[in-house]
Amino acid sequence: MSKRCDAKRRDHRLNRRELLSGAVAAAVAGFPFVSRAQMKPIRIGMPTIQSGRAAMVGASSRNGCSMEIEKFNAAGGLGGRMVELVARDTKGKPEEAARLSRELVNSDGCEILFDAESSAGAFAIHEVAKDLGVLVMHMNSETSSLTADPKLRIPNAFRAARQGIHDSIAAGSYAGKIAKAKGLKKWLSCSPDYAYGRDSTQLFLEYLKHFQPDVEVVGEAWPKLYQPDYTDALTKILQIKPQAMYSCLWGGDLTAFIDQSAIYNLFAQMEVFTINVADYTILTAVKNLPKGIHSGNRYLSTFPKTEANAKWAAEYRAKFNEFPINWSWENATGAKFVLEGLKKAGSTEAKKLSDAIRGMKIESPFGADGTLTMRAEDQTLVNYATGWGQTIPTEPFMPEVTPVDWQVIYELETAWKKKNNYI
């Protein structure tokens, strides 16, 4: 009988334990807003281009961000709060980009915006961020005025992309050296006839003349954006017979131009400088890439020639079954700044987060010296690896890349800002 009593008492103790744990569970469940807030994901809205000719922008931007976000979440997120990326298709239209950005913040609970649109959309999203007071990280826009112009500057907007002015100085500096060494005096430009083409060409020629004054522009061709047939431009170029040609054609236009130029044997008749060749979209698309085209890197897994860069590229390739491209590294960088900022600030609140990110220096495989800085005075990325070299038709496509000296870039950038009354 005593054994039965003991057993009963043990059961009773167990039952009490169960009762206690049940009560604690009830207490926790009874404070639902506490546990929900702790586990509520940090939603980041990403308006981006997911359809049309520039659909690659959206795909590569999302891929670059998601790799960083997954690592962040795997390490526990922000005190248990996981980051969730909410991407929407702007179709490349600025008005759609603005509308979606507002919706992401006002209706979809997004606390931060990753602007992965192109430049036209970026300016529209910038206005929305200004209006709503959320932090926005501009991932892809290369238009310098977005961060250089003090009239546009707001404390909660940052840019993690390369910039037109940096690229033009880098291009001019390299081209000037080659022009001097090879006696290239007669230059011609062939660029798409719209704002980017005009601005980029004008800046390149300005810096070319700065580094090598003894050059003359002997002709210009301005094909339309997305023009399929460059025959008339090419035959004109062959008539003029320049010693060197500059082009900022990009994407499908650039591959068509290279294919069409090759059949005229154009590359054997002049030195060709194009900003946009050294990116895997072009390097893998062009079937017979000519040897010796001068180009600046957009993204190359072999520049910087570091283990960290090669590892990141290999991871990206294994995960997404495609080569990383320019937007991939820019988005990975922007995401990393924001995620590091979240850790530093311990909050998603725009002012705290902005203060944490402004001036931040991070370790990065894409830095010129292994680090990247979000410059405080204009909230834009500096010290990213940028350099020029010549192409070969097979991997690594650009075996030797001459890095550009960032001190030269800073100096000339400051002069450019003064000239434009930005400082």
Place this chain on the structure above:
Amino acid sequence: MDLPALANCVTSLSCIVTQSTSGLIIGMLLFLVAAGVSLIFGVLKVINFAHGSFYMLGAYLVLTVYGLSDSFLLAVIAAALGVAVFGLLFERLIISRVYGSQVLMQLLVCYGVILILDDLVKIIWGPEFKSLGMPAAFQKPPYLLGGGVVPVYYLFLILLTLLIAVALGLAITRTRLGKIVRAVAINPGMVSALGINTGYVYAGVFMLGGLLAGLAGALAAPVRSIVSGMGLSVVVESFIVTVIGGMGSVAGALVGSLLIGLVRSFGTIGFPLFTEGLMFLLMAVVLVLKPSGLFGREG
């Protein structure tokens, strides 16, 4: 405007050779597309706004077949025939339902097809642009004729399309089938009353239009970037050609295409910032002087 450059060019043999072949190239590829548009309008009285999509399909098909077979010849033939079949299906299943309807209805139907095809090619082949590359047989340095530069592939294209133009012209004017097609264009009711199935003629003409456009897309592929929406650029120019040459006239399409090609190639030297405008100016002049087009029928 750069008239001295233009004057220099027309007095230099090398420039004339280079720019003329350049003009011929632009013109001949345009002719293949425009001939189809012109024929379809002439016989069926349908403005096939989706013709550019036939061209796009031809480019994608040649890309796939060339990738599988490594034979450019086989790939071109397969692409042309593939688009011909597509043209047949398009006519039988879709366009035949809007014969005799308002132009707006036809436009709407064609535009719908364009949108569907643009998305379909992205789903099947991916959204990024593709490049075929020059087939090995044509990877040779260009010929020098009279000091002018003529790429090997372009010479081949010009000769081939000239051959096709001649064959098409002969087929339409000298064969029984051609006679029937011309008769249907003039009076389909009477042709039907004579016991000939005009439905077959309509389908056949659409197949021919598809074949020509698909062939154009396939032949242009080595020197174009293949991407969704590439048909739009070609279809606008082919409409200008048919307006200039005259709707329903293959000879008109040939002359119109060559005119456009030469205007572009010489125009880019003399008027580098107004080259597109020159084409429209030419069209406006023709419309004022001969509204039905150079070879078009009055009324």
